[in-house]
Amino acid sequence: MSTLRIEGLHARIGDTEILHGIDLVVPAGEVHAIMGPNGSGKSTLSYVLSGRDGYEVTAGRALLGEQDLLAMEPEARAAAGLFLAFQYPVELPGVGNANFLRTALNAVRRARGExxxxxxxxxxxxxxxxxxxxxxxxxxxxxxxxxxxxGEKKRNEVLQMAILQPSLAILDETDSGLDIDALKIVADGVNALRGPQFSALVITHYQRLLDYIVPDRVHVLANGRIIRSGGPELAAELEAHGYAQIVAEAA
Amino acid sequence: MSAPTGGSAAAHSFLSRFEGLKSRLPGAAAPREAAAASFAAAGLPGRGLEAWKYTSLQPMADASFHEPFSLLAPCEELLALVPPPALALDAPRLVFRDGRLRADLSNPPDFFSSFSTAPELDADPRPLVALNTMLAEDGAVLDLPAGVDGGTLLLIHLASDLHGQPTAAHPRHIIRLGTGARLDLVEICVGTGCYLHNPVFRISLAANAALSHVRLQDESTAGFHLASIDVSAGAGALYDGFTFNAGSRLGRAETIATLAGPGARIHLDAAQLLRGRQHGDITTIIRHAAPHGASRQGVRHVLDGHARGVFAGRIEVARGAQKTDGYQMNQALLLSPDAEIDCKPELEIFADDVKCSHGATVGELDADQLFYLRARGVPAATARLMLIRAFLDDAIEGLEDPAVRATLAHVVDQRWSEPAL
Structure with a gap:
């Protein structure tokens, strides 16, 4: 089904290379977490995968199933099943939420032949x-x-996700700015989608979210590379010891 | 002695038409002759005039404008250009074709009379008003007695060229509301080919009268629309004006609104959506001549291609007009590096206890907003239209009648889906 396969991905903003070769596979049905210190390239990875302007991919590729994500317009990626839950959801003054959701849903359904x-x-x-x-x-x-x-903004992101039914969701620091009750609601929303047709890449700085969305795998991103991968216990280790030790070991 | 030419082919064609038509024009000859002399001396307004600094009539100066022969011309195709939500309005309707009433297409309210039956002309020396005074054949005269609620009235103007030749129409509309009278006037201008539509409005509101005047200028993009609107609002009266410019190659509406009595209110909101090489000019003068008046102006421009928008807004507060509240905001969205906005706010205040503010913003479509929509699967063109609609809706949402809002939304969608000139 829709496995995400990232191979040798290099990307830069202007003259600054941010991603120095990412290799990552998220099989269909799995939830993987990407953790890492600030500036490690977590958000860049999410924007490169979703097609935001301003990022130049200099090498590598990213496939969702058979589809070459990096060759597609952002809206085509959404239709192909990719969903980015924004770290900072954007305000659209003058656009009603119902109109927005329905326009998005019908655009995606049309593109999917539904x-x-x-x-x-x-x-x-x-x-x-x-x-x-x-x-x-x-x-x-x-x-x-x-x-x-x-909290309302993040819930609105999860609502959009629930309505658009993506096959791969990227949650970019969805836990930031959430109190514990909102965090649980958001996590429940994500967990409700879990199943063989849904995979997720949960990008987070803290372990807290992963107590509620338990990942199948955890990857540590530092300086634009994945320096370590492991099971859910890796998140606990990071929480206990911080990133410095792992980054130093990898260097 | 040769007839004065007015300095341009267009002015010459207007003066020639007056020579040929004057014996048949309704009403007294003297004001027409005076207007002709004034127009011949001045010609079309040039950019030397401060009020015309940003708008050149050069694109129409070399054209010769012919008399339209349209008293019996079929109008089905032109009426089909009127947005369906407007035609669906359950309201009396006045349809003018090339400046003349088409009784066969109209169902006038009882407060209507035709300008042609008793023309009221004045000696306004502004060139376009003088041109109108010289050649006005018809128009709507709306006299609402005190206390009468006139409901909604649809005023439609249809225009077209004549076998490829430019034509010109100069309707004169006179609107008088008695004390406490009310009217919602919805005006729609559409057409095909090259023509000039040069309407003049004389509007006077007695104490506590209220006129809502929505103007939808959706003329042919080969045409010219030059409107002159004068408003006088008495004590406690409200003129609630909203202009939407989507059509014409060159469109201009000049409104001079006077708050003549204490507590009068004037709203001159406007929005324009211009593409290709369209030029749209919104020029206003608001005169606070009495105390406790309030004026409000929100103007929004969406400019694509090589389009150019102009907003010149002047607020004058006379010495005795204490407690005046004036607000003016001009906002432009430039969708292309070749689009241009010229904004000239002016405040001239001679009273010492007033509140007047103005502001202006210019921006592009927000890249983050566009990406957010596209990341949700909305195609880029749809995403742009949604953001443009949202920007214009902010201006439109103040309109009370949902059918009017739907009319304007329809025009935005139509204009946006057409290829630009």
């Missing part, structure tokens, strides 16, 4: 997803992320 949803069927789907995320109905009427608290 039938578009009318307003009634969409609302039913959205309300059910919101209920499981403990979101108030009025959030559909509000402008996208405008005036949302940090």
């Amino acid at each position: 039938e578009e949803l009318d307003a009634v069927r969409f609302l039913k789907l959205a309300r059910a997803a919101m209920k499981s995320l403990a979101m108030a109905d009025d959030m559909l009427k509000r402008q996208v992320n405008v005036g949302f608290s940090g």
Whole structure:
């Protein structure tokens, strides 16, 4: 199915190379965590995979199933099943959340050759997803992320994910700015999607989120390379000893 | 002695038309002759005039404008250009074709009379108003007695060229609301080919009257739209104006609004969506002549291609106009490096106890917002339209009538989906 396969990925911003050769495989159905100190390239990896402007891939490739992600426009990557939960969800003043969600869903459905949803069927789907995320109905009427608290923004990301049904989700520091209750709700939202058709790359600085979204594998990213991989216990080790020791060992 | 030419082919064609038409024009000859002399001396307004600093009429100066022969011309194709949500409005309707009322297409309200039956002309020396005074054949005269609620009225202007030749229309609309009277006027201008639509509005509101005046300028992109709108608002009266410019090759609306009585309110909101080589000019003068008046102006431009937007907004506060509250905000979204916005706010304040503010912003579509939408699967073109709609909606959302909002949204989508000139 949709295995993510990253091979020898080098990327730079301007003249500065940030990723120095990433090799990573996330098989379909698995959740992998990427942990690492600030500036290690975690967010760059998420933006390169999702196609944000300003990043130049100088070598390597990234495949989702058979599809060459790096050759595709961002919207085509979304249609192919990739979803990036933003570290800093963007505010869209003047764009209603319901309109946004439905436009996105129908664009993705159209691209996947599926039938578009009318307003009634969409609302039913959205309300059910919101209920499981403990979101108030009025959030559909509000402008996208405008005036949302940090927790509301992150829940809105997970709502979008639940509605778009990606095969691969990249969660970029989704835990930042969340209190423990919101963290649990967000983790429940992600866990609800887990299954053989869904894989995730959970990017985080702290172990805390991984107590709730238990990963199959943990990778440590430092200075643009994955320097160590292991099971969930690696996260606990990092929490106990910090990154310095592992980075020093790898150097 | 040869007839004065006005200095350009276009001015010459207008003066020639007046010579040929004047014996048949309705009303007294003297004001028309005076206007003709004034227009012949001045010609089309040039960029030497401060009010025309950013808008050149050179693109129309070399054209000869012909008399439209349209009293019985079929209008189905032109009416089809009117946005469907507007045609669906359950309201009386006045349809003008090339500046003349088409009674066969209209169902006028009882407060309507035709300008042609009793023309009221004045000696306004501004060149385009003088041109209108010289050649105005028809227009809507709306006289609402005190206390009357006129509901919604649709004023449609249709125009076209004549077998490829430019034509010109100069309707004169006069709107008077008595004390406490109300009217929601929805004006829509559409057309095909090259023509000049040069309407003049004379609007006076008695105490506590309220006029909502939505103007949708969706003219042919080969056409010229030059509107002159004068408003006088009495004590406690409200003129709630909203102009949306999406059409014409060169469009300009000059509004001079006077807060003549205490507590009058003037809103001159506007938005324009211009592409290709379109030029759109919103020029306003707001005169606070009485105390406790409030004026508000929010203007938004979306400019693509080589389009050029102009906003010149002047607020004058007279010595006695204490407690005036004036607010003006001009915001532009430039979608291309070749698009241009010229913004000229002016405040002239002679009272010492007033609150006046103005501001301006210019920006591009936000790259983070575009990426966010695309990362959710929304194709780039749709994402751009959503953000443009959101920017314009901020201006449009203040309009009360959902059918009017739908009309404007329809025009945004239509214009955006067409290839630009």
